[in-house]
Amino acid sequence: MRMLRPMAALVWKDLLLELRSRDIVVSALVFGFLVVVVFNFALKVSPERVAELAPGILWVAFAFAGTLAMSRAFVREREQGGLEGLLLAPVSRDAIFLGKALVSFLFMLVIEAALLPVFAILLNFTSFTLTLAGAILLATLGFATVGTLFSAIAVQTRSREVMLPVLFFPIILPVLIGAVEVTGAAVGSGPETGVVTRWLPLLAVFDAVFLVICPWIFSIIVEE
Amino acid sequence: MAQTGPVGNTNNSIEVTGLHKGFGDLPVLWDLDLELGWGEFLALFGANGSGKTTLLRALAGQARPDSGSIRIAGFDTRRRPAAARRQVGVVAHSAFLYEDLTCRENLTFYGRLYSVENLKGRIEEVLELVGLNRRADRRVRSLSHGMQKRLAIARAILHQPSLLLLDEPESGLDRDSVASLAELLREWTASGRSVVMTTHNVDLGLAWSSRVAVMSNGRLDFDGAGDYLGVGS
The missing domain is CATH 3.40.50.300 (P-loop containing nucleotide triphosphate hydrolases)
Incomplete structure (x- = not known):
């Protein structure tokens, strides 16, 4: 409970700032939209190949758009001295990290919710199931948690735009593979039962591990 | 003494x-x-x-x-x-303020981080102390450097x-x-x-x-x- 109050304050502040500037969600959304459009034309996705190609295209779009959003997660704090202000407050570093990760998670869900209809229209994709929703939620949670950590690391380097994807993608790869596998099974391009029962719990385990390790690493890297 | x-x-x-x-x-x-x-x-x-x-x-x-x-x-x-x-309250070279938030919003955010009791009243009090009560709803980026410094002082003393x-x-x-x-x-x-x-x-x-x-x-x-x-x- 002690962590909820500062986390809620951080979410309120970041949502307010995003509503004013719209520099994270809108730019990531445009980028994700372009990725879907380019893949649609480059791969000439016919109705017969939708189930085969859609999972990959969907997660490449989500991952690229998400990375763009993550790259901004700590930039505002850094530029305006807010991170030091946050670290001066009598709240745990865990609460600061989890608050920022929650904001990234919410931003990514908004981006994904806006991209899905575009994706559905362009690729004639109609296989929306609860399994797909579960895969999106679990993978996005892992993506946002790790992305927030690496955003905090990358923002302290000079070439942060390059550093973030270079550091981030190798770590998040198992989550992306799991998400693509479950999505493939959900849309009928693979054997559903085995894949889903194997990968969905694995995604949940990844999330649990990331939610424990990432706040701990964050508290180490922000000490000076 | x-x-x-x-x-x-x-x-x-x-x-x-x-x-x-x-x-x-x-x-x-x-x-x-x-x-x-x-x-x-x-x-x-x-x-x-x-x-x-x-x-x-x-x-x-x-x-x-x-x-x-x-x-x-x-x-x-x-x-x-x-x-x-x-x-501890700190006034440093950097004001630790968010430029796209108003004075009141910045203080509300920090007040919540510090769990300040009777936050609304306390915000009015510190804004009055630093002479920014009439600019409470202006965004920080529209304030002069001196006013931002005064707001930083208000932020530092907000949690007493x-x-x-x-x-x-x-x-x-x-x-x-x-x-x-x-x-x-x-x-x-x-x-x-x-x-x-x-x-x-x-x-x-x-x-x-x-x-x-x-x-x-x-x-x-x-x-x-x-x-x-x-x-x-």
């Missing part, structure tokens, strides 16, 4: 013992001892690079000591960092800390604002709370403080009443 402190029954707001802090091979603070009683106002002088800002950062919990101990209002900054940070750490607080303030800040700090120390301020303005430092220290090469070369320097106010 030291007064009863506003926190617990500890005699000092600051107790620093054998503090060492370096960056790489370069020592910045060297075997530094410091005690500050409740209600005392310490002005820290020293050349650039003498360690003033690093000392303030260590007191605020922003710089981890290599060795030695720091207690703020009796709370060890290593063992009880959050409790120690709760006692027992120790204020000020890093050259007069920079960017006009004469009236400096006079208001002097009055605010006089009332602050009169209520038994303490202040540590770095400044290059010797006249102002001597006039405002009850005690003066001069830092050189990471150590306190002089620590006593301003009168001993022979240039008292």
Whole structure:
């Protein structure tokens, strides 16, 4: 409970700032939209190949758009001295990290919710199931948690735009593979039962591990 | 004269013992001892690079000591960092404000982080104190540098800390604002709370403080009443 109050304050502040500037969600959304459009034309996705190609295209779009959003997660704090202000407050570093990760998670869900209809229209994709929703939620949670950590690391380097994807993608790869596998099974391009029962719990385990390790690493890297 | 402190029954707001802090091979603070009683106002002088800002950062919990101990209002900054940070308000070179939020929104955010009780009322109070109540709903980016500094002071005192750490607080303030800040700090120390301020303005430092220290090469070369320097106010 002690962590909820500062986390809620951080979410309120970041949502307010995003509503004013719209520099994270809108730019990531445009980028994700372009990725879907380019893949649609480059791969000439016919109705017969939708189930085969859609999972990959969907997660490449989500991952690229998400990375763009993550790259901004700590930039505002850094530029305006807010991170030091946050670290001066009598709240745990865990609460600061989890608050920022929650904001990234919410931003990514908004981006994904806006991209899905575009994706559905362009690729004639109609296989929306609860399994797909579960895969999106679990993978996005892992993506946002790790992305927030690496955003905090990358923002302290000079070439942060390059550093973030270079550091981030190798770590998040198992989550992306799991998400693509479950999505493939959900849309009928693979054997559903085995894949889903194997990968969905694995995604949940990844999330649990990331939610424990990432706040701990964050508290180490922000000490000076 | 030291007064009863506003926190617990500890005699000092600051107790620093054998503090060492370096960056790489370069020592910045060297075997530094410091005690500050409740209600005392310490002005820290020293050349650039003498360690003033690093000392303030260590007191605020922003710089981890290599060795030695720091207690703020009796709370060890290593063992009880959050409790120690709760006692400190900081005005640094950076205002720690979000430019796209209004003055009131910035204070609301920090007030929630510090769990300030009766937050709305307290925000009105501090905005009145720094003379920004009529600009409460203006975004920070539209304020002048001096006004942003005043808002940073409001942010620092919002949670009623027992120790204020000020890093050259007069920079960017006009004469009236400096006079208001002097009055605010006089009332602050009169209520038994303490202040540590770095400044290059010797006249102002001597006039405002009850005690003066001069830092050189990471150590306190002089620590006593301003009168001993022979240039008292």
